[in-house]
Amino acid sequence: MTIQILSFFLSIIILCCFPLTVKANYLTTLQQHAEHLNLAKDQQWLKLLHVSKTLFSLHAESLVTNNHFFLHPQGHVDPQAELNTLLAQLFISLEQDKDSVQCRFPARFLWLQQQLAIDSEQLPQRHCQQLKQWLNELKVNGITLVLPVAYLNNPPSMFGHSFLRLDKAQQSTDLLAYTVNFSAITEQEQGIKFAIKGLFGGYSGQFSLAPYYELLKQYSDIESRDLWEYPLDFNQQEIQYLLLHLWELLPATFDYYFINKNCSFQLLTLLEVARPNLKLSHFFNIDAIPTDTVRILIEESKLLKKRHYRPALVTKLTQKAQLLAPKLQQLAKAIATQTVTVDTPAIIKLEDQAQAQVISLAFDYLSYLNTNKIKHQHTINGSLAHQLLVARSFLPPLDKVEIIPPNFSPDQGHAGNRLHVAYGYEGLDHYVQLGFRWSYHDLSDPEMGFVKGSQVEFFKPSLRYYPDKNQFHFESFELINIQSLPSIDTFTHPLSWQISLASKHFRFSNKQRKVVGELKLGGGASYHTKRGGIFSASALTSLMLAKPFEQYTAIGFGLALYLQQDIIPHYWRAVMDAEMMHYVQGIKQRVYRYGLKQRLTLTKTQALVLDLNYGNEFSEPEFVGQLEWRVYF
Amino acid sequence: MKNFYYYSGLTLIAISLSSCSTITDSIAASTQTFTKSTTNGTESSTRVSSSNDSGSATATQVEQAVAFAKINWMKLSSNMAQGYGEHLMAMADIMNIREPQKPLFYQMTKHKFKQLFPSTETTAEQLIMHLTIEVAKLKKV
Numbered sequence: 013m014t015i016q017i018l019s020f021f022l023s024i025i026i027l028c029c030f031p032l033t034v035k036a037n038y039l040t041t042l043q044q045h046a047e048h049l050n051l052a053k054d055q056q057w058l059k060l061l062h063v064s065k066t067l068f069s070l071h072a073e074s075l076v077t078n079n080h081f082f083l084h085p086q087g088h089v090d091p092q093a094e095l096n097t098l099l100a101q102l103f104i105s106l107e108q109d110k111d112s113v114q115c116r117f118p119a120r121f122l123w124l125q126q127q128l129a130i131d132s133e134q135l136p137q138r139h140c141q142q143l144k145q146w147l148n149e150l151k152v153n154g155i156t157l158v159l160p161v162a163y164l165n166n167p168p169s170m171f172g173h174s175f176l177r178l179d180k181a182q183q184s185t186d187l188l189a190y191t192v193n194f195s196a197i198t199e200q201e202q203g204i205k206f207a208i209k210g211l212f213g214g215y216s217g218q219f220s221l222a223p224y225y226e227l228l229k230q231y232s233d234i235e236s237r238d239l240w241e242y243p244l245d246f247n248q249q250e251i252q253y254l255l256l257h258l259w260e261l262l263p264a265t266f267d268y269y270f271i272n273k274n275c276s277f278q279l280l281t282l283l284e285v286a287r288p289n290l291k292l293s294h295f296f297n298i299d300a301i302p303t304d305t306v307r308i309l310i311e312e313s314k315l316l317k318k319r320h321y322r323p324a325l326v327t328k329l330t331q332k333a334q335l336l337a338p339k340l341q342q343l344a345k346a347i348a349t350q351t352v353t354v355d356t357p358a359i360i361k362l363e364d365q366a367q368a369q370v371i372s373l374a375f376d377y378l379s380y381l382n383t384n385k386i387k388h389q390h391t392i393n394g395s396l397a398h399q400l401l402v403a404r405s406f407l408p409p410l411d412k413v414e415i416i417p418p419n420f421s422p423d424q425g426h427a428g429n430r431l432h433v434a435y436g437y438e439g440l441d442h443y444v445q446l447g448f449r450w451s452y453h454d455l456s457d458p459e460m461g462f463v464k465g466s467q468v469e470f471f472k473p474s475l476r477y478y479p480d481k482n483q484f485h486f487e488s489f490e491l492i493n494i495q496s497l498p499s500i501d502t503f504t505h506p507l508s509w510q511i512s513l514a515s516k517h518f519r520f521s522n523k524q525r526k527v528v529g530e531l532k533l534g535g536g537a538s539y540h541t542k543r544g545g546i547f548s549a550s551a552l553t554s555l556m557l558a559k560p561f562e563q564y565t566a567i568g569f570g571l572a573l574y575l576q577q578d579i580i581p582h583y584w585r586a587v588m589d590a591e592m593m594h595y596v597q598g599i600k601q602r603v604y605r606y607g608l609k610q611r612l613t614l615t616k617t618q619a620l621v622l623d624l625n626y627g628n629e630f631s632e633p634e635f636v637g638q639l640e641w642r643v644y645f
Numbered sequence: 646m647k648n649f650y651y652y653s654g655l656t657l658i659a660i661s662l663s664s665c666s667t668i669t670d671s672i673a674a675s676t677q678t679f680t681k682s683t684t685n686g687t688e689s690s691t692r693v694s695s696s697n698d699s700g701s702a703t704a705t706q707v708e709q710a711v712a713f714a715k716i717n718w719m720k721l722s723s724n725m726a727q728g729y730g731e732h733l734m735a736m737a738d739i740m741n742i743r744e745p746q747k748p749l750f751y752q753m754t755k756h757k758f759k760q761l762f763p764s765t766e767t768t769a770e771q772l773i774m775h776l777t778i779e780v781a782k783l784k785k786v
Binding site: 183184185187188223225226229372375376379382383394395397398401402404405409410412 | 713727735755756758765
């Protein structure tokens with residue numbers, strides 16, 4: 013009897029506790045298995061947690077800054093603890109499924125499930141309703157990388173931006189697809205604080221979803237940037253995994269650094285998570301320039317099937333205008349600026365087709381003025397826009413205007429880093445010069461894939477060696493050199509401008525060369541000729557700092573002319589320029605220089621430049637000639 | 646003077662390297678009607694669209710159509726006056742126009758442009774209301 017009672021109680025105890033022990037055992041098995049496989053040190057696990065080394069930290073740490081992204085308090089530095097906690101939390105009971113590990117971190121869970129062959133039967137069942145609904149609404153069937161190119165008259169923007177587009181199934185256009193954008197939350201700060209926080213950390217970055225049409229409005233209309241779209245050949249399984257990881261990332265905030273932990277870097281890690289055998293982000297530990305990331309994507313992975321060009325509003329306006337006779341262009345402009353009315357005889361007497369063309373162009377110009385907020389009182393005029401469209405609606409449809417894409421897309425351009433070796437003479441001295449440029453493009457570099465008349469050079473030191481004297485010195489250091497020479501046409505009148513900050517050697521009396529710090533600013537106008545050349549004129553002002561000047565400072569004003577022409581398009585370019593500066597403060601001197609520069613493109617990564625100059629600096633006039641070999645990498 | 650160099654240098658670095666910065670302020674410059682020139686266009690960005698297969702507009706679709714029209718006012722209206730264009734195609738998708746009816750829809754926006762935009766003060770809400778009415782007529786045909 014006692015035995016019966018005892019066995020009864022024993023069976024109850026076993027029945028009650030057995031599931032718990034099984035669970036505990038299974039968890040221990042999983043954790044041991046994970047440790048045995050060294051999963052916490054696996055690259056994929058580290059990527060899912062966004063653990064990486066930064067320039068300014070000694071040990072690996074996650075770039076994600078909010079605690080909710082981690083289950084363990086030390087998760088951001090301890091991937092092992094994070095992994096064990098995740099496994100443990102699979103078994104806990106919860107009131108709401110959406111709080112479960114499976115629903116909050118589906119990509120992490122899926123990866124662990126595959127690695128450890130986790131038996132779902134042994135876990136509590138979770139239903140991730142919100143996640144399912146989200147995936148269903150996005151209906152993604154393709155991923156496209158989008159790269160806005162530099163915008164007109166803003167060369168620094170050639171560093172660019174990039175974002176992903178989640179292509180939607182069953183849509184006749186891409187406008188309604190959602191985009192994945194990684195950007196810094198800067199709260200409108202500017203100037204020095206913006207610079208320091210951006211470079212050395214202090215800003216947060218975040219992923220966000222927005223419809224493609226909103227980004228088009230931003231980049232294509234307001235900033236006048238053409239866009240290049242690169243569809244990626246991700247299969248449905250990879251896309252699904254990318255979305256699961258994106259689901260984890262949307263609430264997360266990241267440490268943001270302009271140079272290397274920016275949008276491009278984050279997008280690459282997202283792509284790497286979706287396709288683990290891609291090894292992309294390690295190329296960009298020092299800097300991640302969006303165009304370079306696209307180039308690496310192409311070279312390393314053959315990911316990009318084809319590219320598609322999407323012209324900016326201003327590009328369409330310019331190209332459409334060129335299809336019309338100059339007289340009709342002027343007429344369209346006159347209508348848009350309300351110099352004449354839509355029912356002017358000059359319009360009425362045109363054929364329907366031409367009327368429609370002129371009215372369309374006038375409307376395009378009006379919306380260009382409107383989006384760019386170029387506020388002449390008479391241009392932002394609602395009733396005029398309405399009037400034009402009503403008139404347009406009564407005219408026959410027009411043939412679709414095919415906008416001609418540029419011959420080269422940004423990824424086909426040269427890389428931003430450049431080494432140059434030169435041999436030259438200045439007066440009687442011969443020298444060898446060695447230089448480096450961090451980024452990105454100057455007017456004499458091969459232009460394929462770059463915006464015409466646009467230059468940004470940043471961080472360019474040069475060393476010079478005189479073999480005759482066996483003498484070495486630091487020749488120059490250009491911190492920044494920007495030039496923008498956009499064309500003036502009937503509809504747009506952009507200002508050309510330049511700015512440079514450098515320290516370099518100048519000749520003074522007795523042919524002594526001395527270091528001078530110079531800040532130079534300029535403004536003017538440029539015209540791109542029909543044969544592909546650029547003609548530009550500008551006014552300059554220069555501020556110099558050096559010992560020979562009174563109070564170490566000199567101020568000058570002057571003029572510059574610039575003429576550029578490709579003799580063989582893309583391969584042989586000639587540049588003629590002249591500059592005249594009049595120094596009025598610190599030193600009284602007229603400084604002039606005439607230059608002839610020629611560039612031959614050798615390969616995609618090499619070019620040869622012959623630079624001949626005649627000028628006086630702060631001394632007697634001299635010839636300076638230099639042959640330079642450039643390598644881009 | 647050295648400070649000047651230092652600060653201008655750092656600011657230049659910041660400007661030139663601010664490659665992927667924010668996108669928040671300028672979409673607000675979008676047009677809602679031909680005369681009023683500002684509206685906040687970012688309101689739709691957090692919401693993910695949904696659609697049904699019933700062939701009629703639901704509340705969220707109207708909301709989405711209005712948001713789309715507000716942000717793309719100039720482009721959408723010019724597409725409608727021409728009877729073609731990418732923004733008009735997108736509007737047809739938002740309004741759930743079936744494939745065979747799309748050409749009719751595109752033609753209608755051109756032919757009835759003046760009814761759809763009766764004045765310069767026509768708002769996005771009114772436009773979508775007019776469009777919905779016209780689409781209903783199309784479906785009866």
